[in-house]
Amino acid sequence: MITDFDTLHDCRDAFVSTLENLASENNQIVAVCNDSVGSSKLGGFRDKWPERLVNVGIAEQNMVGVGAGLANGGKIPFVCAASCFLTGRALEQIKADVAYTHANVKLCGISSGMAYGELGPTHHSIEDFAWTRVLPGITIVAPADPSETKGAVEFAANHDGPVFLRLSRVGVPNIFDSNHRFVAGKANTIRPGQDLTIIANGTLTHRAFQAAELLAKQGIEARVINMATLSPIDIDTIVSAATETGAIVTCEEHSVHGGLGSAIAEVVVQQCPVPMKILGVPGVFAPTGSANYLLDEFGMSATGISEAAHQLFYNKGKKRIA
Amino acid sequence: MITDFDTLHDCRDAFVSTLENLASENNQIVAVCNDSVGSSKLGGFRDKWPERLVNVGIAEQNMVGVGAGLANGGKIPFVCAASCFLTGRALEQIKADVAYTHANVKLCGISSGMAYGELGPTHHSIEDFAWTRVLPGITIVAPADPSETKGAVEFAANHDGPVFLRLSRVGVPNIFDSNHRFVAGKANTIRPGQDLTIIANGTLTHRAFQAAELLAKQGIEARVINMATLSPIDIDTIVSAATETGAIVTCEEHSVHGGLGSAIAEVVVQQCPVPMKILGVPGVFAPTGSANYLLDEFGMSATGISEAAHQLFYNKGKKRIA
Amino acid sequence: MNIYSCFDLNTADNFCQRLIKLSRKYADFRKALTDTRLHEIICLYIYSLETFTLDVQTLQDMARQIRLDDLKTVYRAKAGHIGGEMSAIDILTTLYFHTLNIDPTQPNKPTRDRFILSKGHTACALYTTLAHRGFIELDELSTFLQPHSRLNGHPNRNKVPGVETNTGALGHGLPIGIGMAKAAQLSGEGWRVFVLCGDGELQEGSNWEAAMAAAHFKLDNLTLIVDHNRLQQGARVHDTNALAPIADKFAAFGWATTAVDGHDIAQLREAFDKRSATAGQPTCIVANTFKGQGISFMQDKVEWHHKVPNKEQYEQAVEELQAAM
Amino acid sequence: MNIYSCFDLNTADNFCQRLIKLSRKYADFRKALTDTRLHEIICLYIYSLETFTLDVQTLQDMARQIRLDDLKTVYRAKAGHIGGEMSAIDILTTLYFHTLNIDPTQPNKPTRDRFILSKGHTACALYTTLAHRGFIELDELSTFLQPHSRLNGHPNRNKVPGVETNTGALGHGLPIGIGMAKAAQLSGEGWRVFVLCGDGELQEGSNWEAAMAAAHFKLDNLTLIVDHNRLQQGARVHDTNALAPIADKFAAFGWATTAVDGHDIAQLREAFDKRSATAGQPTCIVANTFKGQGISFMQDKVEWHHKVPNKEQYEQAVEELQAAM
C-alpha cells in the first residue's frame, strides 16, 4: 500500500488542518494547551480564533481539568500537549475528570513515543499506552499517516466521549490514500500474508510494512496489520491473524511492557495462544539519540523487525521458544 | 500452606511494625506522608520519632519530590499514601524523580486495589500495576500476608533503589509462617499441581489457594503460585508453570489490562504459549461495594476462580478458545 | 411550558412560602403533592424556587433538616465524613435553596448554574441536599453505600442527577470550574460557577495552577468557597501545612476575596448573590466554619473527620439537632 | 588528603587568582596543568575554589566564557535552549564559582551544597559550567546530544557528575530541594540547597505545594532563585498566565523574598551569601534577567527560546561575546 517511502510527513500538519476545518464548521470546538502553541502547531488556530484557544500556561493538571469543565459547558475541547506531560502529569485528572466522569474531552498527546529524541526520557512518552489503556471508556488511537490522522481527528470530534489521540512529529510516508475511511476500533490489514503477522501502529506501521517486503524476498509472506485503535482493541482481527498465520510480531514506539504488544498478548493467550514477539523499548530509559536512531537501535529498523519475524517464523508451533 | 482461613490480618500492621523495627536500628529511615498518618498507621512511628515523620499535607507531587530529595540527602524515605493518589497524582514524579533518577525511595501504596470499596473509583487503585510496571528500575512487590509484608519491607529498606510496595488493608489469612524468607523477584509455589497453574498476589493469593482446594475435589490439581514481585518478573517460574501444567489462570485486585495477568501474558506468548485466563476488574469503573463484595462480583471468589480454572482446563491444547 | 405567564408571581411566592413553612420538608411536601397529582403546583413550586427568595428562617430550618438526614444516613451506612459534612451544610443549603439557578426537572439544562463539590468526601451532604431539592428521592438516601447504589462515597455525575463532575480526589474541582466558567465566557452565557473546597484541600498544587488561570482569564462568573474549618483528615491544618491566611494567598494570585461566617445563612446569601466582589476578578469566599457544626461533641474535633457515631452518640446528636428546630 | 594543612592559604589564593586571570579559561588551565602532571596544584586549585573568593571581574569573565562555550555547543549540536541558557549563566557562574560548597573530585560528598537546575531544558548551560568547574572535561561538550552521549538534552544524575537529580519536566526541582533541605535539617548538617527555576515554570502547581511546605518546615537552608526573564516557551509570561509580581506570591506563602539584577554578579553574590533573609524562612530570590542576555539579537526575544543560530548569527554572537571579554 505504501508506494513512496521517501516523502515523509509530519502528522501534526494533518492534525491541525483537520482540526481547523472542523472548528470552522463547529464553533463549539476549542483547543486547550500548556504553553504548547508552537509544538502543537496551534498557531493557525490561534490566529483564526484567538478566544477559542485556551492556553493555561505550564500547568497540565489544570489543563485537563479545564478541558473537563469546558466539556461540561458544552464545548468540544481538544487538549493538546506533549504526550509525556499530558499523560504523566495529569493522569489522575484523566482518570477522574475525563474517563470516570465520561467527559467529552479529546486528549491529544503530541510528540509521543521518542519524538523528542535527544531531549531524553523526561520528554519521551513510551508509557502513555500503558497509562491510558487501563482506564475504562477512553478510545485510544495512534494514527500511522496523515490520512489516518485526519480520520482520527474527525472521529474524535464526532464521538461523544473521551478520546486519546497519540500523535507524533516523526516523519512518516503516506500509507492510506486520501479517501481512506477511518473506523475506530477496526484495524486495517495493509498487506496480506499467511506465514505470520506483524501488527504495528503510529510511526511503526511503515517500518512493519517495509519489514514485510524484506521478508517476502526471503520467501516469507507476512500479513501487516495497522492497529491504530489500541482501546477498544479489535479482537476479531487479532484472532484471525493468530489462527490464520500462527505467529504475531508487534512493534510500537513504546515500552515493551503494557502497550500494544501487551494488549494483543492479553487477547492471544485468552483466545488463540500462538507465539509472539513484542518489539518496543526494552524496559530501559533510552540513551541520547533521535527517535529514528533509537528505534533502529532497539531492533525496529525494517531489517530488525524482519529478523525478529524470521526467527519467530521458525519458532511457530514450538512449545518452548528460546 | 494456609491452615486458618478465618483469622484475618490487616497487612498494614506488619508493615508498620517492621518499619518501626527497622527505623529504631537505622535512623536514616524516615516516613513521608500526605495527611495520611492514620490510614497509613503511622501514629506509632510519629510518636516515637516525631521529627522523622515528614507530613507534607495533601500534596502528592510534593510528597514524592520530597522523598527523592531526602534520598539524595542520604535518608531512606518510606513514602506512604493511598495507592491511588500516590501513583495517580504523582506519576511524573515517580517516573522522573524516582525511577529515572534511580533515587532510593520506597513508595508505599496503602489501601491499593479496591480496599476503599464504597468510596468508589477515585479511591480504587486498580491501575497502579500498569502505571508503575512500565517504568524501568522500580521493584514492585504486592505481598500476600503479614509475613511476606514483613519480608518485603525489610527488602525495601536494604535494597539500594526504587521500590513500590503495593499494600492493602483488606484482611488476609496467614499464608507463610513467620520465618518465611522473602526474596524479591522470586515467586513462591504455595501448592504443587500439574493440571494447571493459578498465579496471584496480594489479596488474591489466599482466594487462589482456596480455589485450588475446590478444584482438587473435582479431581483437578492446580499449582498455586504467589507472585509477589511484579517487576522484575520471575520468568523462570512462569515458564515452568506453562510448560509443566499447560494453562495459567491469573487473579489480581487490579484491572485485567496491564497488570499481573498482562505481565505474565507477555512472558507466556514470547516463551511458551499456552492458554490463559486473566481474572481482575474487567475494564470498568467498579460500582458501589466493599472490596470483598466486588472481588466476588467480578468472578474472583474461590468458586469463581475455580470455575474459570475448570473451564480453562478443558481448553488446554485448543487453538481457539471460546 | 412557560408557567410564569399564567400565574401571578406574588401569589405563587406567598403560596410556596406558606407551604414550606407548613411542611418544613420540601421533599415530603413534593411527595404529598405528587400523591394528590397536583403536578402543576409542583412544577410551579420548582420554578418558583428559582425566582423567589426563601427567608433566612426557612433556609436555616432546611439546613437543620439536611443535617439531621445526613446524620441518619451516615449512622445507617456506618460510614461517611460527618465532620466535613456538618461544616458544609449551611453553604450547600444556601446554594441549592437560594443562589443556584438550577432546575431539578432539567438537571442538564445548558444554561444552569454549576456547582462542584470539590471536597467530594462529603458526598452524603450533597446527596441529602439534592434529595431535599428534588433531584433524587429522599427515600434513596437509605441506599447510601449499599452494593450497586448510585450513592457512592463520592459523587458520580453519570449516576446522580445534579452532580456536575465526579470528585473524590482532592484538588480537582477548581480547574474544572474554570473550564465551566470559561465555557460561559466563550458562549456569552450568564451562568455562574461555584466550587466548594476544603481548607486542607488547598494544599494541592492543582488549585494554585487554577487560581492563576482564573485571574488571568478574568472569570468573574467563578466563585470559590473555602470551607475553612481549620481541620483536615489527621490534624489541624495549621499543624500539618499552614495555609492561613488563605485570603491573602488568593489576593496575591489576583482574586477578589471576602470572609464570612460559614454558618450564618444571611451572610452566605449576601456573599453568594454578588456575581463578583470586583468586576473582572474571580471571587474567593473564605467561609469560617466548624467541622461537626451543630453537634456539640463533634464540633471542631479532628477525629470526627470520618468517625461514625455509636447509638448513644447518635441519639444525642438527633436530640441536639431537633431541639434547634 | 587534607591539602590545606600543608599550604599557606594566602599564597594559594593569590596563586590561583593569578592563574585564572592569565588563562581566563579554567578548564584549559586545568588541562595544561594535567599535561605537565602538576596534580597537586590542580587539587589545590580546586580546593581553593571552595575557600577563596574570586573577584567579580573574574566571575564575569568566567560567565562570558561559559556563554561562548554554550553558544558554540548549541551551534554545533544544532539544538539547545539558548535563550534561557543565556539568562541563567550569570546565576550559574556565581553559584558554581562563588557560592556552592562543592568539590569536583567528590561530587557525592555527603555534606556538599546541593544545586538543582529545575529548568532542566537549559542543561547545556549547566554542562558548560560543570566543565569549567572541573566536573567533566571541556572536550566532552562536543558530544552534546550525540548518540549515546552522557550530555542529553536534560541533565541525568546517573551519568553526569555534579548533577543532583534528573530534570526536564518543569516544576520538579523545588519539591526535591525541600527534601534535600529537610535531610540537612534532620541530620543536623549545614549544607545549603539552591533551586533555579524559570518564571513560566512557576505556573506548575507542584511549586506551590512545595512553597507551602518549605515555609511550614522553616527551611532557611533553602534558596529558590527565579530566573525572571518574563518569557516562556511560546510567549511572554504576562500574556500566557500572569505571575508577576512573583515576590508577593512567595511572601503570601511565608517566604523571605528579595529581588536582584540577575546579570549583576556582585548583587547575585551578595544575595546568595546570606543563608536566609530571615531566620526560619526559606528565601526566594527573584533574579530579573533577559532571555538571550549578552547576544543583542536574541535578547528578550521569545523565538530564541530554542532557536538555533545560523552561520551569520553565530558569528555575530561570537563576536559580541568576545568583544565584551
Ligand SMILES: Cc1ncc(C[n+]2csc(CCOP(=O)(O)OP(=O)(O)O)c2C)c(N)n1
Ligand atoms: C488527592 C487526595 N489526597 C488525599 C485524599 C484523602 N483525604 C480525604 S479527605 C482529606 C482531608 C481533607 O481536608 P479538608 O480539605 O480540610 O476537608 P474537610 O475538613 O472539609 O473535611 C484527605 C486527606 C484525597 N481524597 N484526595
Ligand SMILES: Cc1ncc(C[n+]2csc(CCOP(=O)(O)OP(=O)(O)O)c2C)c(N)n1
Ligand atoms: C511539565 C512540563 N511542561 C511543559 C514543558 C515544555 N517546556 C519546556 S521549556 C518551557 C518554557 C519554560 O519557560 P520558563 O520556565 O520561563 O523558562 P525559561 O524562560 O528560563 O527558558 C516549556 C513549556 C516541560 N518541559 N515540562
Ligand SMILES: [Mg+2]
Ligand atoms: Mg478542613
Ligand SMILES: [Mg+2]
Ligand atoms: Mg522564562
